[in-house]
Amino acid sequence: MALSGLQIYKLLPQTNCKECGFPTCLAFAMKLAAKQAELDKCPYVSEEARAQLAESAAPPVRLVTLSADGREVKSGNEIVLYRHEKTFYNPCGIFIRLRDNMPLEALKSAVREAAGYKVDYVGKSLTIDGFALEATGSGAAFAAAIREVLATAVLPLILMSPEAQVLEQGLSAAKEVASAVPLLYAATAENWEPLAALARKFGAPLAVRANTLSELAALTEKVKGAGVDDIVLDPGVRDLKSALALNTLIRRLALKKTFRPLGYPIIAFPGEMADDEGMVAVAATQAVTKYGGFIVLDEFNPALLYPLLALRTNIYTDPQKPIQVQPGVYEINNPQPDSPLMVTTNFSITYFSVANEVDGSGLPGWLLVADAEGMSVLTAWAAGKFDAERIAKAVKSTNIADKLNHRKLIIPGLVSVLLGELEEALPGWQILVGPREAVDLPAYLKLWRAN
Numbered sequence: 104m105a106l107s108g109l110q111i112y113k114l115l116p117q118t119n120c121k122e123c124g125f126p127t128c129l130a131f132a133m134k135l136a137a138k139q140a141e142l143d144k145c146p147y148v149s150e151e152a153r154a155q156l157a158e159s160a161a162p163p164v165r166l167v168t169l170s171a172d173g174r175e176v177k178s179g180n181e182i183v184l185y186r187h188e189k190t191f192y193n194p195c196g197i198f199i200r201l202r203d204n205m206p207l208e209a210l211k212s213a214v215r216e217a218a219g220y221k222v223d224y225v226g227k228s229l230t231i232d233g234f235a236l237e238a239t240g241s242g243a244a245f246a247a248a249i250r251e252v253l254a255t256a257v258l259p260l261i262l263m264s265p266e267a268q269v270l271e272q273g274l275s276a277a278k279e280v281a282s283a284v285p286l287l288y289a290a291t292a293e294n295w296e297p298l299a300a301l302a303r304k305f306g307a308p309l310a311v312r313a314n315t316l317s318e319l320a321a322l323t324e325k326v327k328g329a330g331v332d333d334i335v336l337d338p339g340v341r342d343l344k345s346a347l348a349l350n351t352l353i354r355r356l357a358l359k360k361t362f363r364p365l366g367y368p369i370i371a372f373p374g375e376m377a378d379d380e381g382m383v384a385v386a387a388t389q390a391v392t393k394y395g396g397f398i399v400l401d402e403f404n405p406a407l408l409y410p411l412l413a414l415r416t417n418i419y420t421d422p423q424k425p426i427q428v429q430p431g432v433y434e435i436n437n438p439q440p441d442s443p444l445m446v447t448t449n450f451s452i453t454y455f456s457v458a459n460e461v462d463g464s465g466l467p468g469w470l471l472v473a474d475a476e477g478m479s480v481l482t483a484w485a486a487g488k489f490d491a492e493r494i495a496k497a498v499k500s501t502n503i504a505d506k507l508n509h510r511k512l513i514i515p516g517l518v519s520v521l522l523g524e525l526e527e528a529l530p531g532w533q534i535l536v537g538p539r540e541a542v543d544l545p546a547y548l549k550l551w552r553a554n
């Protein structure tokens with residue numbers, strides 16, 4: 104049975120030395136109880152206490168990390184089935200599949216193009232996480248391709264081959280070029296022994312694949328028994344319905360029953376689940392939303408990646424902490440003293456909606472972002488976080504008046520009700536009611552005059 108934070112605390116050294124990265128033993132105990140920390144972070148736990156704590160302290164979904172020269176992608180450590188219950192912690196890694204028999208220049212160009220792809224979304228720069236390189240022949244050819252990939256872009260790798268000898272040459276190359284710790288794909292009932300030995304030798308995570316959940320659980324037990332702790336699951340199915348059912352079952356068993364043999368991240372191959380582009384997008388979307396930990400796309404396709412990266416960002420943000428931008432004054436298109444001043448809230452999506460519309464219009468403007476605790480305009484107003492007092496405080500604390508030759512403030516049309524209160528809170532200012540939607544701002548600003 105899981106221990107409470109206080110029960111765990113009693114088994115810790117209670118010296119508060121901070122070496123675990125937490126300020127006190129109690130704080131560390133609470134994180135262990137919440138399955139958000141690993142017991143190994145405390146070097147002073149006695150063997151006796153370790154034995155008592157081991158079962159309780161291990162996260163229900165083990166954290167697996169792939170890396171290359173310090174760039175990491177992590178999956179695991181999740182503690183809830185649904186994001187709204189708390190939050191999801193480690194965004195799934197998105198990988199692009201390549202083969203070692205691609206012509207050299209084509210391989211390098213594919214790596215360059217995919218690794219250079221960036222999406223700016225609500226203030227974040229979103230990218231792919233790595234490459235899945237598939238061996239088609241000898242270990243030497245595989246190692247040569249890995250060298251080229253890593254020489255072109257240093258990103259975490261998934262190495263794909265059923266042959267231990269081929270994988271070993273690839274692993275050696277990856278380690279030599281970028282100190283990489285790739286995922287090995289995949290151990291099956293036929294080849295698990297040499298692959299487990301290889302994973303253990305290199306300290307690399309190992310994916311296991313089987314055709315049924317019971318076979319999969321049996322295989323992870325064997326691999327773990329061979330000394331491999333970092334395991335990734337491939338439930339083997341390649342259709343939408345079965346993948347949804349099995350991924351959900353795996354995660355439920357791990358979280359609700361603490362079923363250790365299936366308490367690992369899951370790998371997904373959307374390209375193997377459908378033939379046409381649209382259904383591949385559906386499969387990839389399902390994998391992002393339903394427990395895919397590492398997602399391997401068959402090709403680099405910006406039309407698919409953009410929505411997928413944006414979706415991942417939304418799924419893996421804490422629903423209790425809205426994405427916020429820093430309150431303050433933002434200058435758009437080189438504003439002058441006679442440029443319009445608009446006010447909005449510091450909810451990222453609100454800010455970017457407004458800022459992008461003004462930016463796209465080509466018209467200059469000052470955007471005053473008030474601290475509304477990360478809420479959108481109407482929500483913040485309803486919660487009393489975007490009222491006349493807060494807006495007036497933002498105007499005064501930023502000294503924006505010093506940069507203007509006018510005293511006009513445009514408020515969102517959704518909160519036109521604030522007009523009277525704001526005129527009282529900001530004597531000498533003229534309050535103008537702007538459009539209700541950001542998309543109508545360009546037309547509104549074209550008509551705006553300072554005097």
Ligand code: SF4
Nearest residue numbers: 119120121123128145
């Ligand atoms: S490292 Fe161990 S002893 Fe030190 S603060 Fe953390 S839990 Fe306590």
